[in-house]
Amino acid sequence: MPTSASSKKRLRQNVTRKTRNKSIKSNLRNQVRKVLETAKAGDAEATETEFRSAVKKLDQAAAKSVIHANKAARTKSRLVKAIKAAKS
Numbered sequence: 001m002p003t004s005a006s007s008k009k010r011l012r013q014n015v016t017r018k019t020r021n022k023s024i025k026s027n028l029r030n031q032v033r034k035v036l037e038t039a040k041a042g043d044a045e046a047t048e049t050e051f052r053s054a055v056k057k058l059d060q061a062a063a064k065s066v067i068h069a070n071k072a073a074r075t076k077s078r079l080v081k082a083i084k085a086a087k088s
Contacts (some may be wrong), residue, residue, distance in 0.1 A: 028061055031057050
């Protein structure tokens with residue numbers, strides 16, 4: 001356990017950030033799953049809506065350093081690839 005005041009504060013900050021990051025990552029995974037499910041179902045309008053929402057969440061998570069920027073770009077690329085494959 002931390003003994004100094006600054007290390008106690010860092011622990012509090014880390015716990016807060018961990019819970020926030022966990023929530024953001026969970027929402028991100030759910031959104032990506034929704035995109036893939038709607039693409040597989042063949043609903044073009046719903047897929048486009050879900051994809052836009054997923055891209056926004058990915059970019060926000062990358063901007064806040066919850067995930068790496070390259071991971072966000074890679075995920076977006078894979079989603080586009082999956083959507084195109086589902087259309088054809």
